[in-house]
Amino acid sequence: MGHHNYEDAIKGVYKGLFLLAVITLIEVFFSLAGKGYIGFLGFLEHASWAVYVVGFALIALSLYKAYFIVYEFMHMGSEVKGLRMTVLLPTLLLVWAVVAFFQEGGSWKTRRDVIKQRNEIQVKQAPQTGSLIKKLPTNDI
């Protein structure tokens, strides 16, 4: 992956700048279009599928930007395989974290009423026995 001569290397850097800038502009365009800001795409604001299409496109473009920064700017592409794997493979754990926690978040949303209801249930007070050490009822033993 290494750049062989100086002029090519410089050209590569400015190509990278152009690429990242254009991708960022496309992302902003998609984001605003999905919210109905771009005139002729105004209908997207009310299209129920738009949020998924736009969201998927934004995530894919961001992941590509991340790949580009790590492989080109940080030269991960020219490191040996062992180094690449020890840094990149652990990040795959995050895939599960995203799936699990977003699932959990969605579950809180649907269970908000139940949680609120349960939070309001009064705890039954144990009868005061006059002693700090509570005797267990014999039938509990």
Next chain:
Amino acid sequence: MATDTSAVAHAHDTQGDESNWDGGAAPFKVSYGKLMMWYFLLSDAFTFAGFLIAYGAIRFSSPSWPVPDFVFRTAPFDNIGMGHETPLPLIFVTFMSFLLIISSVTMVRAVQEGHRENKNGVVFWMLLTVIGGAGFLGCQAWEWSNLIGAEHMTVTTNPFGTHVESGIYTAGDGHGINKGDTFDAGDSYLIHKGADGYNQVPYTTTAGETKHQEFGPKAFGALFFFITGFHGFHVFSGVAFLLIIMLNAASGLYVERKNGYEMVEKIGLYWHFVDLVWVFVFLVFYLL
């Protein structure tokens, strides 16, 4: 105790040869410092991921969430001279992203000049990188002061709300909402703060109920300030280290090391990582 002179001589041969980590061959064919920078960045990535995933989980759990293009619709100098009535959704934060991208590119140039042992080139491109980073921090300072001072968002109070039903306002707020204005479910609003506190404007729903504007999800302010603050602190430390290493480079310290300005390469890795994190902060806070 008798000294094994040959062992001492051998130790001296390899001592100070940092590129080999004193073990004959460098693991992963990189210097110790560079590998540890990679592992530090990996651990830092997990910290940021933890924050961003928490943001996602809380956002998923909320019935409504402030829309970014409504919250982030302001820019300095009275919306760049267009007046505060003209919304500029995401424009300012796009400019901030460009600053970070450009400073990442100037950092790559500094590392390249380092490989050629070109001292002046390294210092010049690092200086531009520092200016880019400082510019980003300045923009963030404006963004925060606007959110805190003008829009009155705090860690525990989020004045950015979303209507869950349509209706008609029965009073104005003196900030663009007039009596008789109508709104639909999903429309965003900002509760302005006056001398008497937050002014939650009353309205009548289409079903005929009288209600007041509700505050938005409470966690929004805390998540925003903690996550962008944590990233901003990374930018700040990056600028500080860039300055130190730039001055070291200018003083000729790295010329003597003859290792292709490896210190510049290491701070470069850190600086690109800060840009990398911003890609995801930008995605979850501003784009989605």
